[in-house]
Amino acid sequence: MILNVHQATFSYHKTPVFQHLNLTMDTQGIFCLFGPNGCGKSTLLECLLGYLTLDAGDIHWGQKSLKKMKPQEVARHTAYTPQNHVKSFPYTVLQVVLMGRAAYQGLFQSPSQEDEAMAWEALKAVNMTHYAHTPYTQLSGGESQLVMIARALVQDTPVIIMDEPTAHLDFRHELIVLETIVKLVKEQGRSIIMSTHFPNHAFYFENAGVPIQVALMEKGDFTAQGSPREVLNETNMRDTFGVRAHMVHYGEDTDNTYTQLIPLSLLPRPSTDGGDQGERMIT
Numbered sequence: 001m002i003l004n005v006h007q008a009t010f011s012y013h014k015t016p017v018f019q020h021l022n023l024t025m026d027t028q029g030i031f032c033l034f035g036p037n038g039c040g041k042s043t044l045l046e047c048l049l050g051y052l053t054l055d056a057g058d059i060h061w062g063q064k065s066l067k068k069m070k071p072q073e074v075a076r077h078t079a080y081t082p083q084n085h086v087k088s089f090p091y092t093v094l095q096v097v098l099m100g101r102a103a104y105q106g107l108f109q110s111p112s113q114e115d116e117a118m119a120w121e122a123l124k125a126v127n128m129t130h131y132a133h134t135p136y137t138q139l140s141g142g143e144s145q146l147v148m149i150a151r152a153l154v155q156d157t158p159v160i161i162m163d164e165p166t167a168h169l170d171f172r173h174e175l176i177v178l179e180t181i182v183k184l185v186k187e188q189g190r191s192i193i194m195s196t197h198f199p200n201h202a203f204y205f206e207n208a209g210v211p212i213q214v215a216l217m218e219k220g221d222f223t224a225q226g227s228p229r230e231v232l233n234e235t236n237m238r239d240t241f242g243v244r245a246h247m248v249h250y251g252e253d254t255d256n257t258y259t260q261l262i263p264l265s266l267l268p269r270p271s272t273d274g275g276d277q278g279e280r281m282i283t
């Protein structure tokens, strides 16, 4: 077992985000969290890292309870790429990536040659070597995102948690990240737990032959869990997002089959203030 979340409950200042949440990741691969803005995905991911503490319930990494893991042990097991990273000091990109090695260094120890070689390798994987000596504070949102991914790679953990890893990325860099994730899972045997707003990311992984499990979260609860095709279907897109979508499969009778979800139009939804006003429809 990779991860088990049992009866997890969390509130911010007495406002509940989720209650009695359960999830299990049995096998190595990808676990993809979907759900509307504000449903609790980032909060759950931060609980998995121990950055936030559950009010009740348990999280187990393998057989070990997160409550019994020291911060360094968590850092050697689970790396993290946050959705937003506060840039405080003008460290160079290379220095920021090397921070991913902190879990393996003593308090006053400098990075070794091996650490540096790993950092260069990670920058190469995300196509960012040319920025190695640039102050991190001068990077764009998308470039910073790639540096955070490189930092997670050098942390050399069996699990990487990624909060919307392709936010801010252009068409090419989005694919670099998706391909990197596929390689991490297939070639290095790592597991990825990630949130994304794009159903086609899950289908991309499925199409690439990566073991993938998907969970749909709504208002702090899981409304569906299973394969991308089972969870990210037209009915769930309608019920969860109020979006009419169409799932297409092509190449079914060849070795290369692809599935994609095409968003077609908005559907009227009961308004949250009681009336059935619906939203403006694009026809």
Ligand SMILES: Nc1ncnc2c1ncn2[C@@H]1O[C@H](COP(=O)(O)OP(=O)(O)OP(=O)(O)O)[C@@H](O)[C@H]1O
Pocket: 012, 017, 035, 036, 037, 038, 039, 040, 041, 042, 043, 044
């Ligand atoms: N530090 C905080 N203090 C109080 N409430 C918070 C805090 N962070 C998040 N929330 C609230 O908790 C709820 C869940 O937020 P969270 O960021 O986990 O959602 P999310 O599903 O990741 O959203 P998004 O898709 O927009 O990133 C939201 O209602 C949010 O306003």
